[in-house]
Amino acid sequence: MEQSEIHPGQRTQRILDIAAALAVLGALAVVIFYAPLEATMGAVQKIFYFHLSAAWAGMLSFMIAAIAGGIYLARRQTRWDQLSLSAVEVGLVLMLMAIVGGSIWARQAWNTWWTWDPRLTTVTIMELVYLAYFLLRQGVDDPERRARFGAVYAVVGFLSVPLMYLSIHLYRTIHPLLLGSSASDGMQLAPRMTQTLLISLAAFSVLLAALLYRRVRLARLADTLDALRQQMD
Amino acid sequence: MNRRPRFWRAALTVAWKDLLTEWRSREAFSAMLVFALLVIFIFNFALELKPAARAEISAGILWVTLCFAGALGLNRAWVSEKDRGCLDGLLLAPVDRAALYFGKLFSGWLILMLIAAVLLPIYGLLYNQNLILPGLLLFIALGVEGYLAVGTLLAAMAVQARSRDLLLPVLLFPVTLPALIAAVKASSTLLSGLPWVDVQPWLMLLLAFDLIFTVVAWLAFDIVMEE
Numbered sequence: 395m396e397q398s399e400i401h402p403g404q405r406t407q408r409i410l411d412i413a414a415a416l417a418v419l420g421a422l423a424v425v426i427f428y429a430p431l432e433a434t435m436g437a438v439q440k441i442f443y444f445h446l447s448a449a450w451a452g453m454l455s456f457m458i459a460a461i462a463g464g465i466y467l468a469r470r471q472t473r474w475d476q477l478s479l480s481a482v483e484v485g486l487v488l489m490l491m492a493i494v495g496g497s498i499w500a501r502q503a504w505n506t507w508w509t510w511d512p513r514l515t516t517v518t519i520m521e522l523v524y525l526a527y528f529l530l531r532q533g534v535d536d537p538e539r540r541a542r543f544g545a546v547y548a549v550v551g552f553l554s555v556p557l558m559y560l561s562i563h564l565y566r567t568i569h570p571l572l573l574g575s576s577a578s579d580g581m582q583l584a585p586r587m588t589q590t591l592l593i594s595l596a597a598f599s600v601l602l603a604a605l606l607y608r609r610v611r612l613a614r615l616a617d618t619l620d621a622l623r624q625q626m627d
Numbered sequence: 628m629n630r631r632p633r634f635w636r637a638a639l640t641v642a643w644k645d646l647l648t649e650w651r652s653r654e655a656f657s658a659m660l661v662f663a664l665l666v667i668f669i670f671n672f673a674l675e676l677k678p679a680a681r682a683e684i685s686a687g688i689l690w691v692t693l694c695f696a697g698a699l700g701l702n703r704a705w706v707s708e709k710d711r712g713c714l715d716g717l718l719l720a721p722v723d724r725a726a727l728y729f730g731k732l733f734s735g736w737l738i739l740m741l742i743a744a745v746l747l748p749i750y751g752l753l754y755n756q757n758l759i760l761p762g763l764l765l766f767i768a769l770g771v772e773g774y775l776a777v778g779t780l781l782a783a784m785a786v787q788a789r790s791r792d793l794l795l796p797v798l799l800f801p802v803t804l805p806a807l808i809a810a811v812k813a814s815s816t817l818l819s820g821l822p823w824v825d826v827q828p829w830l831m832l833l834l835a836f837d838l839i840f841t842v843v844a845w846l847a848f849d850i851v852m853e854e
Contacts, residue, residue, distance in 0.1 A: 467850055523801040530798060533788030543784045546847045550777065550802060553843060557805035557836055564828055565808060 403611055407604075414597075414604035421447075421590075421597035429590040438502040441495050443590055447598035449492035449517065455485030455602055456520065460552035463545035472617065473610075475541035478548055479531070480609035482524050484602065489521055512563040519558060523551040537620070637722035641730025642737075645704065649738060655703040659696040659742050666692045667750060681754055686814035689743075689750065689758075690807060693767070694774065697739050698796045701778045704735055705786040714786075718852060728848040732772075732779045732841075739771050762817045762826070766833065770810030773837040774803050780844035783851050806840075809833040 425443050432439035459481035466474035496514065497507050508514070527547050534540040583591070649655055670676070670688045708714040717727055751758040778799050785795040813829035 519801050519804060526797045526801060529790075529794060530784065530788060533785075533790045533794055535789065539787065542850060542853065543788070546780075546784065546850055547798065550780070550840075550843060550847065553839065554802045554805055557832065557839070561805040561808040561812075561832055564832065565812060 403607070407607055407611060410600075410604040410607050414601045417597035417600040421594045424590050424593050428586065430584055430586050435502055438499060441499045443594040444598075445492055445495035445499055446591065447594040448488045448495065450595055451598040451602040452485045452488035452492055452517075454599070455481045455488060455606070456524070456552060456555075458606070459485060459524075459548045463548035466541060466545045467549070472541065473614075475545060476610050476613035476617070477606075478545055480606055480613055482527055482548060484605045484609055486521060486524050487605075488598075488602065489517055493518060493521070510562075510566070512559055512566055515562050516555065516559045520551075520555060523554070527551065537617075634723055634726050635729075637720070637726035638729040638733065641717070641727055642734040645731065645734035646737065649734070654707075655700050656738055656741065658703070659700050659738070660745060662699055663692045663696040663742055663746055664749065666695055667746075667753070671753075676754070681756070684815075685750070685754065685756060685758070686811050686818055689746070689767075690770070690811045690814065692746065693739065693743060693771065694800070694803075694807060696742055697735075697771065697774055697778060698799060700735060700738055700742075701775070701782040701799075702785075702792045702795055704731060705782045706792060709786045709791075718854060724849050724852050725845050727852070728779060728783075728845055731783075732775055735775045735779060736771055739775065740768065743767050743771070756818075758818075760817065763814055766810055766813045766817070766830070769830075769833045769837055770806055770813075773806035773810075773833060773840060774799075776837065776841040776844050777803050777806075780848055780851060783848065787851075806833060806836045809836065 421443070425440050429440060429443065431437065459478045462474045462478035462481060466478060493514070500509060501507050527544060530547055531540050531544050534543055667688065670691075674684070674688075676684075705714075708717065718724070720727075747758040747763075750756070778795075781798045781802070782795055785791045785798060788794055809829045809832040813826050813833060816826045816829065
């Protein structure tokens with residue numbers, strides 16, 4: 395009883411952790427052993443599965459952050475702020491994975507570490523938006539105001555994403571790029587590749603759930619600790 | 628029924644107050660103007676502006692200059708309110724707080740437009756390029772509006788944080804990037820003499836940004852100003 399009061403949700407946490415570990419390891423096995431070797435690129439192409447999955451999970455996480463921020467502003471319950479903050483943090487990590495993985499892939503596919511491709515650029519600017527989010531939160535001492543400002547910025551930042559993508563996309567299509575920026579649009583996937591991709595997407599969704607759950611619990615414990623500290627003073 | 632005219636009267640009063648204090652001290656305006664001119668000179672040497680290259684990047688230089696000067700002005704507008712304790716007074720006023728937002732937005736917009744009005748002829752003179760075009764003025768008016776629509780909201784947040792003047796550009800630049808891209812591309816397309824059809828998508832994008840973010844910032848301003 396005492397134990398579960400200090401560590402609420404520990405059981406769910408453990409289940410999610412194990413599920414995420416199994417899912418990601420399973421997906422990794424599928425990527426390595428089941429997915430066919432791409433004809434021209436060889437093994438490096440296999441980065442693509444985890445790259446796309448990480449980007450998907452990161453995007454989902456940012457969306458959760460914006461929605462939770464909106465709900466916080468409407469209801470003013472701390473748990474929504476905890477969820478929003480956690481989702482931003484998890485999203486940052488996943489997106490960074492996607493960018494780094496994509497960069498390694500691009501080196502092989504397009505012979506460059508970086509291209510100013512609309513998706514890549516948009517995602518990188520998103521990372522900057524959410525890094526600014528942390529700077530904003532760090533600068534505000536009052537917890538209620540910190541939550542409020544964070545929620546407003548999470549919503550405003552996320553709203554600028556579609557316009558950002560559109561503007562960078564227009565920028566690139568008007569000025570044709572030497573490197574095919576739509577290379578993956580025209581990419582034909584073999585059935586086995588599609589299956590592998592779907593498995594990786596599912597695995598990363600479970601990973602996202604596990605990470606988010608863990609991070610929300612951490613936020614909750616941190617808030618409890620803060621409250622206890624204030625009682626001591 | 629009576630609410631609407633009252634709202635706009637309050638907004639205009641706030642704007643008038645800002646412009647009057649600015650007129651008396653000319654603190655922000657002169658600092659922004661000198662800063663903007665310095666940025667242009669720095670660009671001149673940093674990029675070694677040759678006549679051929681200039682026409683293409685004029686729009687970019689102008690917009691970077693306006694953005695920097697705008698961030699300076701936004702900080703100033705809110706920090707001075709906060710430091711002199713005027714902000715509490717404004718918040719106590721029995722008017723809709725959104726009126727405060729529109730007042731601040733309008734005064735900021737007017738000051739930055741004045742900066743642009745001085746900057747354009749000087750830039751044109753320095754580089755022998757006519758920049759007083761109705762189209763360009765329209766893009767500047769719209770781009771500055773979009774930039775400050777977000778900027779006014781974020782500056783109101785930043786001023787209540789610890790590292791306030793440091794924080795604003797970091798918060799502001801990534802979010803307003805779409806407006807900046809659209810404004811730069813619209814301006815440079817116009818300046819390179821391409822047909823209006825090429826300008827249109829950028830103009831639409833700019834209008835969409837202005838509309839979306841003015842409404843969002845207006846709605847969020849109340850939340851930011853809660854005490």
